[in-house]
Amino acid sequence: MSIEKMAMPQLGESVTEGTISQWLVSVGDSVNKYDPIAEVTTDKVNAEVPSSFSGKITELLAEEGETLPVGQPICSIEVESAEHEGVSSQERRSPAVPVSEPEANDTSMKKRYSPAVHRLAQENHVDLEKLTGSGRSGRITRKDVEKFIAAGSETISGKVSEKRDDLTRTEQTGAASFSEAARQAAPIQIPVQRAQNEAGDVDVPLTGVRRAIANNMVRSKHEIPHAWTMIEVDVTNLVNYRNQIKNTFLKxxxxxxxxxxxxxxxxxxxxxxxxxMNSTWAGDKIIEKKAVSISLAVAAEDALYVPVIRNADEKSIKGLAIAVDDLASKVRNNRLSPDDMRGGTFTVNNTGSFGSIQSQPIINYPQAAILSIESIVKRPVVVNNMIAIRDMVNLCISIDHRVLDGLITGHFLARIKELLENISAENTPIY
Structure with a gap:
């Protein structure tokens, strides 16, 4: 026996590092050579990494979400000496071993879906629970999903015809029979029609970042019941105060x-x-986060990043200004690290910088809310029964309705409105 270390592979010609997005094995698991052991994301690709050896996993050397340079060890595998002689554990097995051996009945990996499998199943409305996996330990592969979709396509017309006949007979036997027939009717899987290229169309390959954003947004919309509301705020005092001090602050x-x-x-x-408002849904409970760390949506040329201002409640307006400037600079210069993106508890989206006056943001999973700050615009409003020109802004918030409701969200927005409308040199220190 010997211990071999698996290294972070180079998943592209110019790729220098990769992020462990998900481990597919645990310490103590036995693997064969070429079995997938981890999902790795780079700026170019999202791929499964196969094992270089047959043996037993003895140590995972990286956490999920950790980014490692190409060539750095990611796990340790205990292998037999025959492995180094070019003989895999699969080849050493006796042909007399029956297929009912324990590992043939192992389904521990059945629900460990790769992003590619999960996405394909969602696009084609396939219930992965109903599939039998052909991969190691019952893992469902992309080929399993494609085979299921193909089988559904071949029989779809026959199923639709049978269902129509069943419904016709049901109508003739009354409402009670209809309920029973509907209950017993087999579900119909209808593949989604994919977009086809036409002349002049341009294919834009998905980057790892864009794919991660897409997966997170789909998960947020599928799992979180969104609710939305908006208030308008008079920020004339804020505009005047900021205009008075901005040049001095810059110098x-x-x-x-x-x-x-x-x-x-x-x-x-x-x-x-x-x-x-600073909470997250945890299935059987709600967790109110002690830290107040603001995820700040920052747009780049090819994607939207959400770096985090940690412990924002401990910072002055000056400290927040420097933190915002620093994160924006990192995004522009492609210097964000995975650590910059972790730990956010509430998201702020500055859509007003693009001229937007109203939006419905998608919650940054697994947080409970996201607030968009829209454009500050001059509008005529009624003040003390007189029409005045004021600087107004809309604040739009999306909430997780499992965690929050209209009452607490209304109080929260009203408090923000009160604080903003009462900004002045006397009660709003910068330092």
């Missing part, structure tokens, strides 16, 4: 003072007063 601190830090400061203060 003194070397950073621009935008409106965003003021909004974040008010949001963070309201989160401290209403901690349920």
């Amino acid at each position: 003194k601190e070397g950073h621009k003072l935008t409106y965003l830090p003021f909004f974040i400061k008010a949001i963070v203060a309201a989160l401290k007063e209403y901690p349920r």
Whole structure:
């Protein structure tokens, strides 16, 4: 016996590192050579990494979500000496061993779906629970899903015809028979028609980042019951105050003072007063997060990133301004690390920077809410029974209705509104 280390493979010509998005094995598992052991994401591809050896997993050297350079060990495998002589464990098995041996009945990997399998099943409305996996330990492979879809396509017309005949007979036997027939009717799998290229169309390959965004957004919309509301806020005092101090702040601190830090400061203060807004759904309970860390949606040329301002409740407006500037610079220069993206508890989306006045953001899973700050625009409003020109902004919030309801969300927004409308040099320190 000897211990061999599996290294992070190079999954592309110019790829220098990869992120372990999911382990497909655990310590103590036995694997054969070429069995998939992990899913790895790079800036170019999302792929399964096969084992280089046959043996037993003795140690996982990287956490899920950890990024490692190409060539760095990711796990240790205990292998037999025959492995180094070019004989795999599969080849050493006796042909007399029956197929009913214990590992043939092992289905421990049945529900460990790869992103490719999960996406294909969702696109074609396939219930993965009903499939039998041909992979190791019952794991469902892409070929299993494609085979199921193909089988459904061949019999779809016959199923539809049979179902129509059943319904016709049911109508003749009354409502009670209809209920029984409907209950017993077999479900029909109808593959989704995929878009076809036409002349002049351009294929844009999916980057690892864009694929990760897509998967997270689909998961959020599928799992989280979204609710949405909006309030308008008079930020005339904020606009005037910021205009008075922005030039001095730039000269003194070397950073621009935008409106965003003021909004974040008010949001963070309201989160401290209403901690349920700073929560996550955990299946059988709701977890109110102690830390108040703001995920900030920042757009780049090819994707939307959501880096995190950690412990935002401990920062002044100056500290928030510097943090916002630093994260935006990292996004522009492609210097974000995985650590910059972890730990967010509530998301702020500055859609106003694009001129938007109203939006319905998708919640950043697994958080419970996301708030969009829209454009500040001058509008005529009624103040003290007189029409005045004021600087107004819409704040739009999407919430997880499992965790939050209209009452607490309304109080939360009202508190943000109060804080923003009462900004002044006297009660809003920058430092």
